[in-house]
Each structure stands twice: as structure tokens, then as C-alpha cells.
Amino acid sequence: MTTKPTPRVRVPAKAAAGEVIEIKTLISHEMESGQRKDAKGAVIPRKILNKFSASFNGKPIFEAEWFPAISANPYQSFFYKATESGEFTFTWKDDDGSEYTAKNKLTVG
Amino acid sequence: MDFQGSGLSRRAALKTGALVAFASLIGTRLAFADAPTVAAELKKLYGDKAMAEGKIKLDVPEIAENGMVVPINIEVDSPMTEADYVKSVHIFADGNPLPGVVTYTFTPACGKAAASTRMRLAQTQNIVCVAEMSNGTLYTAKANVKVTIGGCGG
Numbered sequence: 001m002t003t004k005p006t007p008r009v010r011v012p013a014k015a016a017a018g019e020v021i022e023i024k025t026l027i028s029h030e031m032e033s034g035q036r037k038d039a040k041g042a043v044i045p046r047k048i049l050n051k052f053s054a055s056f057n058g059k060p061i062f063e064a065e066w067f068p069a070i071s072a073n074p075y076q077s078f079f080y081k082a083t084e085s086g087e088f089t090f091t092w093k094d095d096d097g098s099e100y101t102a103k104n105k106l107t108v109g
Numbered sequence: 110m111d112f113q114g115s116g117l118s119r120r121a122a123l124k125t126g127a128l129v130a131f132a133s134l135i136g137t138r139l140a141f142a143d144a145p146t147v148a149a150e151l152k153k154l155y156g157d158k159a160m161a162e163g164k165i166k167l168d169v170p171e172i173a174e175n176g177m178v179v180p181i182n183i184e185v186d187s188p189m190t191e192a193d194y195v196k197s198v199h200i201f202a203d204g205n206p207l208p209g210v211v212t213y214t215f216t217p218a219c220g221k222a223a224a225s226t227r228m229r230l231a232q233t234q235n236i237v238c239v240a241e242m243s244n245g246t247l248y249t250a251k252a253n254v255k256v257t258i259g260g261c262g263g
Contacts, residue, residue: 020220035206056218060216061218061219062214062216062219062224064212064213064214065212065214066226067209067210067212068209068229069209070210070211070228070229071177071179071226071228071229072177074226074227076224076225077226078223079219079220079221079223079224080218080220081218081220083218
């Protein structure tokens with residue numbers, strides 16, 4: 001049932017200098033909360049994405065620490081003030097230590 | 110339950126099924142008497158520091174039909190300059206087995222201290238939001254969400 005998480009990110013390709021753009025991200029992940037029990041009554045171990053972070057040209061801009069209360073296939077949107085052209089890096093950290101990344105280019109002008 | 114001939118849609122049938130499944134879980138939730146509370150979490154973070162109302166626009170539905178996916182949107186009023194910006198925002202749900210929902214860390218580069226996500230809510234409860242500004246002042250906001258079908262984190 002576990003599929004490899006696939007990040008999906010929506011960033012405008014172009015922005016005017018000083019424009020505040022909205023960035024929308026979505027990643028497929030079951031976000032197992034560690035609260036559920038299986039048919040035998042045993043607790044299903046927690047496995048969530050615990051941290052989402054975004055950086056632009058290597059500089060961190062936004063971070064979200066997620067707790068088990070975040071829904072499956074977590075969605076996260078936030079804003080960024082465009083000043084220069086460059087590349088976004090989005091990183092999702094899994095409880096099991098794996099990391100998923102996505103990169104998006106932004107042209108300012 | 111008799112679905113036959115009752116004209117229930119597939120959606121309604123699924124919802125009823127989910128309700129039955131979660132009803133049993135809600136019972137076990139109430140046993141968490143010594144679980145961390147929102148007040149305790151806030152004390153751990155900020156001690157007894159005073160918090161003012163305002164500045165935060167906490168946007169949650171008044172009634173959430175499905176506790177598994179409840180949209181939450183926050184926006185903190187701030188110029189977001191190097192001198193004056195929103196450092197972090199903590200969001201808690203006081204009726205969940207674990208109160209933490211999400212912690213945002215903003216930077217002046219965000220341009221706007223706003224973010225939205227989707228959360229799970231086990232039952233009807235209050236959402237508490239605390240924003241810390243760059244100068245250390247704290248603002249808080251609270252909203253009640255009525256949950257028809259609990260999310261129970263599962």
C-alpha cells in the first residue's frame with residue numbers, strides 16, 4: 001500500500017520584482033499518526049513527514065514542523081516575496097529518515 | 110444498518126461506515142487524561158509570558174463534516190521586514206490526543222506571514238494559534254470547530 005511519496009509543487013514561473021507569490025505544495029504520504037490500531041489491537045507505528053522546508057538559492061525561507069494531526073497527503077501553502085531569479089528547493093523529511101525534494105525555477109523580471 | 114432501498118448515496122453510506130468505525134475510537138481517546146495539554150505545551154514554549162489577542166486571522170471552518178481533512182489558514186498581520194516580522198506560529202488543537210498540529214517558521218523573505226494546510230480533528234474542539242513576533246511579543250487567536258465525523262488521527 002505504501003507508494004513512494006511524490007511531491008507536487010505549484011510555483012508561478014515568472015514574477016515581478018517585489019511581487020508576493022503564493023507557493024502551493026502537495027505530497028502523497030499516508031501520514032500514519034501512531035494513534036490507530038490494527039485489527040488485532042496493536043498500535044500501528046507512527047510514520048509521518050515531520051518537517052517541510054523551503055529554501056531559495058540555498059537560503060531558508062519557510063519551514064513547517066508537522067505533527068501527527070496533519071492530514072494524509074499533506075498540503076502546504078505559503079508566500080514568498082520575489083526579488084531575484086533563482087531556484088526553490090523544497091524538502092520533506094520522513095520519520096524513517098528519508099528525504100524527498102522538489103526543485104522549481106523562478107524568473108524575476 | 111439497512112441501506113437497501115433507503116436511497117442512500119454511496120457517499121452517505123461511506124460516511125455512516127466511517128462514523129461507526131470512529132465512534133469506537135473516540136471512546137478510547139477520552140482515556141488520555143494525562144496526555145499533554147495545550148496549556149502545558151504553551152508553558153513549555155513561552156513560560157508565563159503574556160499573550161495579546163489580535164493580529165492573527167485564523168481561518169477554519171465553523172463546521173467540519175470530515176475530521177480527517179479540515180482546512181486551516183492563518184495570516185498574521187505584519188510588515189515582514191528585517192526589523193519587524195513574524196518569527197513563528199504554533200497551532201494546537203485542544204481536543205486531539207496530541208495537541209500539536211503544526212509549527213511554522215517564517216522569514217522576512219516570505220513577504221506575507223500566511224500559510225495554509227489541512228489537519229485531522231478527533232472531535233469538536235478549539236484551535237489555538239500563537240504567533241511570536243521578531244521582538245518577542247506574543248499574539249494568540251482561538252476558534253471553535255464543530256466536527257461531525259472525527260478524524261482521530263486515523
